[in-house]
Amino acid sequence: MKKRHKAAGVNRKIIFAGFLFMLPAFLVILITILIPLVWNLYLSFCEWNGGGSTVFIGVENYIKSFTTQGTRDAIYHSIFIGIISTLVSVMLGVAFALALFRIQNRLSSVARVIFYSPSMIPMTVLGLLFTFIFASSDKGLLNAILAATGMDFLKHAWLSDKSTVLWVIAVIQGWRSSGTIMMLSYTAMLNIPDSLFESAELEGCGFVKKSRYIILPLIKQTIRLALSMTLVWAFKTYDLVWTMTQGGPANMSMTAPIMMIKTGFSYNQYGYAAAIGMICTVLIGICIIIGRSLLRGENYEY
Amino acid sequence: MSIKVKKNLKLPYILLCIVIIMCLVVYIFPIVFSAVTSLKSPDEFYASIWALPTELRFSNYVDAFQIGKIGKYMMNSVIISAFSLISIQILALMAAYALSRLKIPHVEVFLMALLLLQVLPTESMIIPLYISVSKMHLLDFPYVSTILGYVGWSLPGTIIILKNYFDTVPIDLLEAARIDGSNEINTMTKIILPLMKAPMVTCMIMNFTYVWGELMWAQVTTLLTDEGITITVGLLNFQGQYGTNWTLLTAAIVMVIVPLLAIFVSLQKYFVAGLTAGGVKG
Numbered sequence: 001m002k003k004r005h006k007a008a009g010v011n012r013k014i015i016f017a018g019f020l021f022m023l024p025a026f027l028v029i030l031i032t033i034l035i036p037l038v039w040n041l042y043l044s045f046c047e048w049n050g051g052g053s054t055v056f057i058g059v060e061n062y063i064k065s066f067t068t069q070g071t072r073d074a075i076y077h078s079i080f081i082g083i084i085s086t087l088v089s090v091m092l093g094v095a096f097a098l099a100l101f102r103i104q105n106r107l108s109s110v111a112r113v114i115f116y117s118p119s120m121i122p123m124t125v126l127g128l129l130f131t132f133i134f135a136s137s138d139k140g141l142l143n144a145i146l147a148a149t150g151m152d153f154l155k156h157a158w159l160s161d162k163s164t165v166l167w168v169i170a171v172i173q174g175w176r177s178s179g180t181i182m183m184l185s186y187t188a189m190l191n192i193p194d195s196l197f198e199s200a201e202l203e204g205c206g207f208v209k210k211s212r213y214i215i216l217p218l219i220k221q222t223i224r225l226a227l228s229m230t231l232v233w234a235f236k237t238y239d240l241v242w243t244m245t246q247g248g249p250a251n252m253s254m255t256a257p258i259m260m261i262k263t264g265f266s267y268n269q270y271g272y273a274a275a276i277g278m279i280c281t282v283l284i285g286i287c288i289i290i291g292r293s294l295l296r297g298e299n300y301e302y
Numbered sequence: 303m304s305i306k307v308k309k310n311l312k313l314p315y316i317l318l319c320i321v322i323i324m325c326l327v328v329y330i331f332p333i334v335f336s337a338v339t340s341l342k343s344p345d346e347f348y349a350s351i352w353a354l355p356t357e358l359r360f361s362n363y364v365d366a367f368q369i370g371k372i373g374k375y376m377m378n379s380v381i382i383s384a385f386s387l388i389s390i391q392i393l394a395l396m397a398a399y400a401l402s403r404l405k406i407p408h409v410e411v412f413l414m415a416l417l418l419l420q421v422l423p424t425e426s427m428i429i430p431l432y433i434s435v436s437k438m439h440l441l442d443f444p445y446v447s448t449i450l451g452y453v454g455w456s457l458p459g460t461i462i463i464l465k466n467y468f469d470t471v472p473i474d475l476l477e478a479a480r481i482d483g484s485n486e487i488n489t490m491t492k493i494i495l496p497l498m499k500a501p502m503v504t505c506m507i508m509n510f511t512y513v514w515g516e517l518m519w520a521q522v523t524t525l526l527t528d529e530g531i532t533i534t535v536g537l538l539n540f541q542g543q544y545g546t547n548w549t550l551l552t553a554a555i556v557m558v559i560v561p562l563l564a565i566f567v568s569l570q571k572y573f574v575a576g577l578t579a580g581g582v583k584g
Contacts, residue, residue, distance in 0.1 A: 010480075011405060017486045018404030025397035025457050032454025033419055036427035036434070043430060096325075099318055111322050113570055114329050120507070120566055122515030124534040125558050128541060129332055132548060132555075139548065141335060144351050187577035207314075228421065236423050239517035243538060257425050261518065264429050265525065277425040284423055 043274035050268045061275035070251055071276065074259040075283070078235055081170040081255065082287060085234040088174025090227060093181025098211050101189045112186065119179030127243025130172055134158040159245055165253045169244065173237055177230040188222040189215055224295045228288045235284045256280050333559065340553035347549050362553035370544070372554050375536030379514060382445055382532060386452040386513045387506060393453070394460035399490055401461070402468035403476055413462065420458040424518065432522050441523060444530030448523045452513045460505050467501040468494070503569055504576030533558060
């Protein structure tokens with residue numbers, strides 16, 4: 001009896017220590033995430049110019065966001081970039097991972113580093129690099145290559161043409177995230193037990209069949225995680241656009257986050273900006289739910 | 303763990319290798335091209351963008367570093383990254399350890415909340431956080447508010463990942479230490495941390511990539527000041543100042559990319575090990 005009492009006391013002490021251990025992290029999260037989040041929600045229903053008093057105006061900011069052409073376009077561009085770049089990054093990432101998993105030699109460890117590298121280079125640097133590559137003048141690398149290989153007819157003012165600028169941005173964004181997807185998928189593949197492949201090999205399965213029936217179903221959970229991650233990143237496309245076009249020319253590549261920062265910090269309409277932020281958040285949530293349900297189905301464990 | 307590839311040089315296998323090598327060339331070419339361009343003088347560049355530089359000229363690097371203040375911006379980024387990474391790592395380790403091994407009731411509720419917070423975009427909190435740091439006069443001090451945001455926003459994800467790794471440390475090990483009278487902090491630093499090297503490096507690389515490359519918050523917190531401008535914001539200023547002076551800009555690009563690649567190459571062994579051990583799933 002006495003012993004049990006003592007054990008409970010030890011437990012209580014451990015739990016107390018546990019909460020103490022969590023306290024600092026909790027405080028920081030409270031200050032940087034929880035309070036701002038609630039405040040932002042409140043602010044999105046108000047009008048506030050940075051000084052003076054806040055006036056409660058209900059859902060007017062939201063109505064304004066959906067009825068103003070510029071804001072609506074920006075939200076649409078963000079969705080477009082989100083979908084295209086997620087497709088690019090998941091397809092590219094999984095394909096690279098499968099290829100590296102197939103060859104498993106010196107080349108694959110070198111390639112692993114190189115293919116991952118875009119994911120760790122800052123977006124602004126990549127943005128600068130790609131401004132250089134896609135520059136519309138003859139000094140742009142891509143146009144220069146096209147000219148040098150005699151494909152002049154493909155030369156394009158890539159970043160100032162309405163039909164190409166969003167595609168260029170979306171593909172670069174997706175290409176950048178593909179490194180992370182590749183790394184996550186590849187390490188998930190390494191975790192698949194050998195025995196599964198051995199029986200498949202006995203049956204005479206080639207690598208294509210093995211990937212279709214063994215690898216891909218088994219790493220589906222990882223792909224699903226990667227999918228939500230890239231969707232969130234792509235939706236937040238800010239640095240890339242800011243570096244390459246600043247939303248221009250004529251708002252053709254304006255994305256919702258840039259719109260939000262400009263509305264808030266250049267025009268001092270903080271309530272309106274907060275509403276755009278909230279709309280982004282909700283849309284990201286919806287995209288994640290849709291994306292994950294597309295990949296739903298049984299989870300295979302091994 | 304891996305499939306044993308017999309040394310069979312079948313055609314599909316060779317083709318795959320060739321495709322990968324071609325992809326590698328596409329990946330590497332722009333960087334090599336920038337490096338070559340950065341060694342040219344503007345006149346040489348405008349004469350022909352393909353020609354190699356006539357001499358090894360590092361004046362672009364010196365100019366970018368001094369006149370373009372790239373050196374100063376880099377230093378700021380190093381300071382901000384160092385403080386952020388250390389704080390994230392310490393706070394997240396403590397919280398993850400508590401969630402995994404200190405018998406906190408209803409752990410799943412905390413985890414669910416963290417998952418939700420991790421997905422929330424910064425867009426939904428950046429404006430109020432800016433207002434509060436400016437009201438608290440934190441913006442008067444360089445670095446502080448920038449670091450605060452990075453630490454807070456990275457914590458949920460890092461805690462989740464580390465918690466999953468702590469779960470793999472056998473519980474008997476802890477019980478044995480407790481019976482021997484080791485206190486919790488001692489147990490954590492002496493027994494558990496040595497087992498956590500790979501996951502810690504993994505989190506470190508992920509957070510470093512985020513902090514080093516973040517633009518929006520860095521831009522917002524340095525709107526009204528010249529102090530504490532990070533490399534990302536600095537590069538944009540640089541671009542604004544020098545427009546299409548590509549020889550100078552490519553020098554700046556190369557200067558930022560090379561150290562990052564060096565760090566990653568030297569740590570990638572742990573990074574892959576950390577990811578493999580954790581079995582990241584969602």
